[in-house]
Amino acid sequence: MFDSNGIVSTARRLKKIMEWPIHKFMPVAIKAWIMQPNNASISNTTWNDEYDSGAWDYLSSTKEVGRYSVIVGYCLHFKPAARILDVGCGTGILARWLSNAAISSYLGIDLSEAAIEKARQSNIQRAEFAVADVTTFQTSQLFDVIVFNEVLYYLRNPDDYLGRFARYLAPGGILVVSMWHHADGINTWKRLRAGFEELDRVRIVHVQSGLRWNVAVLIPR
Numbered sequence: 001m002f003d004s005n006g007i008v009s010t011a012r013r014l015k016k017i018m019e020w021p022i023h024k025f026m027p028v029a030i031k032a033w034i035m036q037p038n039n040a041s042i043s044n045t046t047w048n049d050e051y052d053s054g055a056w057d058y059l060s061s062t063k064e065v066g067r068y069s070v071i072v073g074y075c076l077h078f079k080p081a082a083r084i085l086d087v088g089c090g091t092g093i094l095a096r097w098l099s100n101a102a103i104s105s106y107l108g109i110d111l112s113e114a115a116i117e118k119a120r121q122s123n124i125q126r127a128e129f130a131v132a133d134v135t136t137f138q139t140s141q142l143f144d145v146i147v148f149n150e151v152l153y154y155l156r157n158p159d160d161y162l163g164r165f166a167r168y169l170a171p172g173g174i175l176v177v178s179m180w181h182h183a184d185g186i187n188t189w190k191r192l193r194a195g196f197e198e199l200d201r202v203r204i205v206h207v208q209s210g211l212r213w214n215v216a217v218l219i220p221r
């Protein structure tokens with residue numbers, strides 16, 4: 001059977017194919033269609049298996065540097081000494097980027113126990129990690145920056161979750177969203193703009209692979 005997990009893994013395999021030089025001859029629309037992850041949720045067992053097998057190790061590669069740099073830059077520029085919540089933090093790559101920056105605190109949450117275990121084993125300074133599902137997460141804490149870094153397309157109705165998390169923003173707080181370019185992403189950005197004001201947005205292109213990301217700073221309307 002070809003369930004939603006199957007579709008998503010196929011999309012990921014195709015994303016890898018996009019790193020071959022053939023992508024250079026392909027129209028952007030076709031590329032974006034191939035790369036769409038269908039906004040489908042994936043079980044934590046699948047995430048755990050993928051983290052254990054090293055399938056996500058490529059997130060630490062050079063071609064991903066652009067988006068982490070921009071996210072860190074936005075955090076420091078808009079909210080120096082911020083309390084940061086990183087939703088779907090994976091193995092804590094962003095936490096490592098932030099560990100030497102002037103932030104006040106960092107909490108990373110993720111569905112995958114394997115990812116959180118790896119993050120904790122890295123002993124990243126001033127970073128805390130918790131296993132939590134975006135769809136049920138609740139906290140009494142407030143944050144100056146809430147980051148959704150490459151996670152929204154694994155949630156159905158991602159704008160609803162952004163709205164729900166906005167209640168954990170301290171006054172004047174911001175949301176930072178990163179999404180790689182894919183067909184569904186265009187609709188997601190449209191829906192996000194309906195409920196949130198876009199203070200800034202950059203588009204990152206990794207020239208050798210052709211991979212592109214949009215990273216934006218949003219505030220509730």
Ligand SMILES: C[S@@+](CC[C@H](N)C(=O)[O-])C[C@H]1O[C@@H](n2cnc3c(N)ncnc32)[C@H](O)[C@@H]1O
Binds near residue numbers: 092094134
């Ligand atoms: C593509 S990875 C990005 C990881 C990290 N943000 C980064 O860019 O380094 C997506 C992450 O979202 C997490 N995730 C997916 N659905 C989730 C959910 N419902 N609740 C919490 N985390 C979730 C996955 O476990 C995975 O670690």
